[in-house]
Amino acid sequence: MGEFFVWAHRGASALAPENTLAAFRIAEAAGADGLELDVQLSSDGVPVVVHDDTVDRTTDGQGAVSDLTLAELGRLDAGSWFDGTFAAERIPTLEEVLKWGVGRLRFNVEIKDSAAGQAVLDLACRYHRAQIVVSSFDHALLATLRCRAPDLPLAFLWEQAEWAAAVERAAACRAVSFHPRFDCLAAELVTACHCHGMAVYPWTVDDPAALEHCRRLAVDGVFCNDPVQVVAWR
Numbered sequence: 001m002g003e004f005f006v007w008a009h010r011g012a013s014a015l016a017p018e019n020t021l022a023a024f025r026i027a028e029a030a031g032a033d034g035l036e037l038d039v040q041l042s043s044d045g046v047p048v049v050v051h052d053d054t055v056d057r058t059t060d061g062q063g064a065v066s067d068l069t070l071a072e073l074g075r076l077d078a079g080s081w082f083d084g085t086f087a088a089e090r091i092p093t094l095e096e097v098l099k100w101g102v103g104r105l106r107f108n109v110e111i112k113d114s115a116a117g118q119a120v121l122d123l124a125c126r127y128h129r130a131q132i133v134v135s136s137f138d139h140a141l142l143a144t145l146r147c148r149a150p151d152l153p154l155a156f157l158w159e160q161a162e163w164a165a166a167v168e169r170a171a172a173c174r175a176v177s178f179h180p181r182f183d184c185l186a187a188e189l190v191t192a193c194h195c196h197g198m199a200v201y202p203w204t205v206d207d208p209a210a211l212e213h214c215r216r217l218a219v220d221g222v223f224c225n226d227p228v229q230v231v232a233w234r
């Protein structure tokens with residue numbers, strides 16, 4: 001299905017604080033084809049790019065993202081936990097990231113908080129020139145988004161051993177791709193997805209032996225934390 005696609009997982013998250021503009025800039029400079037990012041919703045309804053449902057691990061603040069306003073989130077230092085040189089990094093909004101990268105990179109917007117679904121859909125419509133695929137572990141949410149947006153590219157995330165029913169559900173939802181955790185990857189899974197016209201992108205894969213395994217199974221690309229290394233390998 002074409003060239004091996006490199007998704008930078010949370011940006012170049014091995015090299016910079018995850019889900020920040022610094023991580024996205026480094027991923028682009030490394031030659032990644034697309035960026036994966038995670039979306040939660042602020043208390044005032046703005047989609048923001050942060051993985052956990054609290055800010056505790058990746059900022060100098062505390063509390064649930066959904067309890068904090070955009071202004072409160074915007075004051076947090078989202079870089080020092082990784083390295084002091086990134087102290088200026090903030091939690092970006094999804095719109096900021098799309099505005100920054102539209103036309104240059106693809107985006108895999110992973111919805112973490114299902115309450116963000118409609119707001120993400122609205123942004124995907126407003127930024128229709130951005131190449132966006134919306135993914136989630138919440139397959140009911142993806143089915144709802146499919147009803148609301150017949151042409152929105154969707155991807156199913158998966159992290160269990162038994163994948164067959166999930167692949168069928170993804171195909172029924174007209175997903176463009178299936179994203180299994182690496183240890184759930186199997187040759188039969190790849191074949192089943194390809195038969196349904198879905199690409200397969202496992203996560204997260206940085207190790208050369210694991211990358212070779214992916215290539216042997218004819219997956220379409222990977223999510224990686226260090227796009228410098230993976231682009232060099234490719």
Ligand code: G3P
Pocket residue numbers: 009036038051110135157179203223
């Ligand atoms: O989208 C692939 C991967 O990001 C899913 O897991 O926890 O890293 O968001 P997580």
Ligand code: MG
Pocket residue numbers: 036037038110
């Ligand atoms: Mg993710």
